[in-house]
Amino acid sequence: MSSLEKIAGRRAELDELAESLAKQLAEVDAEREELTAAERVLRRLSEQEAEAAGQDAGLPQQVQVAGRSVLKVPHRREVVDASALRGDYRRMLQIVQAAGGPVMVKDVGAELGIDVVVPGRLEPPRGKLSKLAVRGRLYRLPNGTFTIRA
Known part of the structure; x- marks a missing residue:
């Protein structure tokens, strides 16, 4: 080689x-x-x-996942405190509490200043009230009304 x-x-x-x-x-x-x-x-x-x-234990945690907020309505804790909620959710909970009994979505919408004659305008408050019910802050009755969970 x-x-x-x-x-x-x-x-x-x-x-x-x-x-x-x-x-x-x-x-x-x-x-x-x-x-x-x-x-x-x-x-x-x-x-x-x-x-x-x-942070204060009563306030919801603000966590960002993929740039989006997570859990706008915190799960119910031992003490139901409206200050743990944000904006419209707190206002809606106060309206239902002030009613003292079952309240319809259109009544909550009227208190919020929404035009209740147009059915489509009530869908956002209906969704928010449903979220409050799912999270244990409100109780949704079979007839579609909402009341404070005891």
Whole structure:
């Protein structure tokens, strides 16, 4: 075997080794990027947990998932406190409490200043009242009226 053949053979071996190492390096880089992303997510979660621990226990936690708010109406706790609710939900709960008995969606809509003659206008309050019922803050009667859960 001549020197040129030996050099060509060694060059081919080194080319194969370089190709193999390049593949391994690409795999390592991809895994490092995944670890970096996981580290960022864990940091965000730990920051949110730290903020939640510092918040008042009666207030709902504000958690962002994929840039969207989660759980606008918190689950009912031992003490039903309207201050744990946000905006319209708190107002609707106060309206139902003030009614002292079963209340229809159109009555709540009228108290909120919604035009109750147009049926489509009552769907957002109906949905919010239903959420309050699902979360245990209100009770929905079979006839579609809502009352405070005892």
